[in-house]
Amino acid sequence: MKAPLSGGRLTVGTQRSGGAGPVWALGTMSGTSLDGVDASMLLTDGMRIFDFGPHAFRPYSAAEQAVLRAALGRWPGEPGVAEAACIVEEAHAEVMERFQGAEIAGFHGQTLAHDPQGHGTHQAGDGGLLAQVLGVPVVWDFRSADVTLGGQGAPLAPFYHFACARRIGATGPVAFLNMGGVGNLTWIDPAQPGPEVPGALLAFDTGPANAPVNDLMQARRGLSHDEGGRLAASGRADEAVVARFLALPYFLKIPPKSLDRNDFHALLDQVADLSDADAAATLTACAAAAVARGAEHFPAPVARVLVTGGGRHNAALMAELGRRLPCPVAPVEAADLDGDMLEAQAFAFLAVRVARGLPTSAPGTTGVAAAVGGGRISRPEGKDAA
16 A cells, blocks of 8 residues: 655646646546545656656545445436545645646546446546646546547556656567556557557556455455455465456457446455455456456567556565466566556646647557547636637
8 A cells, every 4th residue: 555645745846848848747546446546746748758756645534435435336416426526626636735836737536437338437526626726727537538539538548658668768569557446458669659659559458456356355354455465365266267257258359448447346246155365366366367368469579567556566466467477577666667656647647748739549549549639628717628
């Protein structure tokens, strides 16, 4: 788990280069694991990473998590959604106000429901309110435009992963694996001229990651997660359950493809008769097996898979990934990146791209028909721009 935000204000000098030069952007992410809000500063021009700034984490309390969890799967206007949005907005404002020097902010909000083939996608929280609080433009509603144009609306971090691959000096294909509530893979060819170019990226949700184990721990032991994967490591995976899981229709779909956090909630029924340890081991094995199945879609082999998100702290999950994937697996810290803040940094990066009219998704990342720039900009004076 990430350390809670410590007291005091975080400051960073503002660099104004004018035109398309780099600016300090503040990005936030509240993921499907529902643990809290990540916030991080990034110096970027929307194409390159020039520097990393300070960062912070604001955990959700148990009471806040209960409200958010009750609203999962619900759409605007349904019971509990307004209450969840209020929590999201207040938590983000609390942590974002501690930063100084940001010229623009990216606010992802909290995904409550995601159904690109039906209703669309729903991230709770109003970026316009945060713009008034912070006094800088806030970019938000990143996913709707992509979904409207036929894309999956997810994942959106791949354009930032491309910049990260360049930052770490990768010359051949490499993959980033985010293991949050849901898992997603990004295959990257950093030799391509840009992330929107055909052949530069392939990205998709692999399947459940931490969400089923977290739900299991909450239901059986009243805990938020399996700390370090210790319970899973003490159990034995039921490979028959894993095999049935991999036979589900989702794994036959050609990527890009995306998921909602609760799409595999029925997986808990498959481990209902197992002991706590064996159930945790089985769900952990399912998450890793889904990644391995996803890696079969890579256009070319990768030198390594770099893991970000909370799952990289789970030793049992990392061991399963290492056993099932045909290449080295390591946390992104092995490449001098911050796996706790990578997604928050991604939305700082994407905010600058939106402000500068650059695309944020492409056919290889979300299945959208052509490269598209998503996001809405809310300015402190209340003027919106697409």
